[in-house]
Amino acid sequence: MELEFFGAAGEVTGSCHIVRCNGHTLLLDCGMIQGGRGSEARNRKPFPFDPAAIDAVVLSHAHIDHSGRLPLLVKRGFRGPIHAHNATCDLAEILLEDAARLAASQARRDNERRARRGQPEVEPLYVVEDAMAALKQLRGHRYHERIELLPGISLRFFDAGHIMGSCLVELTLEEGGQRRTLVFSGDLGQWDTPIINDPELLSAADLIIMESTYGDRNHRDRAATIVEFGEIMAHVNQEGGVVLVPAFAVGRSQEILYQLGKHHEDWSLSGWRVFLDSPLAIKTSRIYWDYPHLYDDEATRLRR
Numbered sequence: 001m002e003l004e005f006f007g008a009a010g011e012v013t014g015s016c017h018i019v020r021c022n023g024h025t026l027l028l029d030c031g032m033i034q035g036g037r038g039s040e041a042r043n044r045k046p047f048p049f050d051p052a053a054i055d056a057v058v059l060s061h062a063h064i065d066h067s068g069r070l071p072l073l074v075k076r077g078f079r080g081p082i083h084a085h086n087a088t089c090d091l092a093e094i095l096l097e098d099a100a101r102l103a104a105s106q107a108r109r110d111n112e113r114r115a116r117r118g119q120p121e122v123e124p125l126y127v128v129e130d131a132m133a134a135l136k137q138l139r140g141h142r143y144h145e146r147i148e149l150l151p152g153i154s155l156r157f158f159d160a161g162h163i164m165g166s167c168l169v170e171l172t173l174e175e176g177g178q179r180r181t182l183v184f185s186g187d188l189g190q191w192d193t194p195i196i197n198d199p200e201l202l203s204a205a206d207l208i209i210m211e212s213t214y215g216d217r218n219h220r221d222r223a224a225t226i227v228e229f230g231e232i233m234a235h236v237n238q239e240g241g242v243v244l245v246p247a248f249a250v251g252r253s254q255e256i257l258y259q260l261g262k263h264h265e266d267w268s269l270s271g272w273r274v275f276l277d278s279p280l281a282i283k284t285s286r287i288y289w290d291y292p293h294l295y296d297d298e299a300t301r302l303r304r
Contacts, residue, residue: 001019001020001021001173001175001178001180002018002019002020002021003017003018003019003020003182003207003209004017004018004020004049005017005018006018006047006048006049007029007031007033008029008031008065008211011033012065012211012213013031013032013033013034013035013039013065014031014032014033014034014042014043014065014069015028015029015030015031015060015065015066015186015211016028016029016030016031016069017029017184017209018049018054019153019171019173019182021150021152021153021173021174021175022150022151022152022153022173022174022175023151024055024056024150024151024152024153025049025053025054025055026054026055026056026057026058026149026150026153026171027054027056027057027058027073028057028058028060028169028184028209029057029058029059029060029066029067029186030057030059030066030067030068030069030070030072030073031063031064031065031066031067031068031069032064032065032067032068032069032099033065034064034065034068040106040125043069043072043125044125046076047073047076050077051073051074051076051077051078052076052077052078052079054073054078054080055080055150056080056081056082056083056149056150057070057073057078057080057081057082057083058082058083058084058149058155058169058171058184059082059083059084059088059092059138060084060160060166060167060168060169060184060185060186060187061084061085061088061091061160061162061163061165061166061167061186061187062084062088062091062092062095062163062165062250063095063163063187063250064095064096064099066186066187067092067095067096068095068096068099070082070092070096070134071096071099071100071126071130071131071133071134072125072126072130073134074130074133074134074137075126075130075133078137079137080137081137081138081139082134082137082138082139083139083141083147083149083155084138084139084140084141084165084167085140085141085142085143085157085165085166085167086140086141086142086165086291087164087165087287087291087294088140088165088166088167089135089138089139089140089165090165090287090290091163091164091165091250091284091287092135092138093135094280094283094284094287095250095280096131096134096135097128097131097132098280099131100124100126100127100128100130100131101128103124103125103126103127104124104127104128106124107121107122107123107124107125110122141157142157143157143158143159143167144156144157144158145157152173152174152175153171153172153173153174154171154172155169155170155171155172156170156172157169157170158170158200158202159196159197159199159200159294160185160186160187160188160189160199160200161188161189161190161191161193161196161197161198161199161200162186162187162188162189162193162196162199162251163189163196163250163251164195164196164251164287164288164291164294165291165294166186166187166189167186168183168184168185168186168188168199168200168202169183169184169185169186170182170183170202170205171183171184180206180207181204181205181206181207182205182206182207182208182209183202183205183207183208183209184208184209185208185209185210185211186211187211187213188210188211190219190222192222193255194254194255194258194259194262194296194298194299195254195255195258195288195295195296195299196294196295196296196299197294197295197296198296226259226263229259229263230263230266230267233263233267233268233269234267234268237267237268247281249278249280249281249284250280250281250284253276253278253281253284253285254281254284254285254288257274257276257285258299258302260274261302262302
């Protein structure tokens, strides 16, 4: 059994880890490297492994820093299945298509600048057709379902409480008469995140791979954030004006809409109009609506 790290180790994006067991090679996530001046060039580099030699991919959740190089992996030779939660498959469809369109837009801007300098054009990292090819290799699963991935390698997904469909990945590995349990955290959500359930607690593992983007700090108390949100609404109700909330399209936008609905009366929002100014966030919200069986108790009551 072997484990190698090719991203999100010593940094916080580009999640990509290899597990080798019983003669087979499994990839955990294949995320985009984001942030920093050299990220675009690093994403374009050849993978430090042969994509065609990967037997299967396990995707923890749909965020681009975990899924964003899957189209590139397929473009460069990977032909196996990509295993993910059903909701992750739905979110990946809109996120990877959006990433491909952003890559094309970025390439156009770069080429305009390069043309002025007399430099040759660059190709997008990948195009929509590449994203569509990767999506065809997705295989959706439910939480707690045991999946036999490869001889000697089985998988179960547990709810990571991060975004809809996010997973703690539990791998059972058998080789040479040894049996080991490996847990990969993906991104863990906060307790009491609106709509979705809290992260599940696993009882045992021989080895845990845990990402630690916020491992050196405490999040602000959620109740204090809601109080501040309400105070802003009260101020604008009294003084007039507009509240503009910049928010991630996946997860955060849905949380904000949820709070506006939950506190509609006590924040005196009956005279307000709410605009969700993001096609990607609108598509994501529809997917969130389609998975009520994954809601926590409060969201289940409010949905009714």
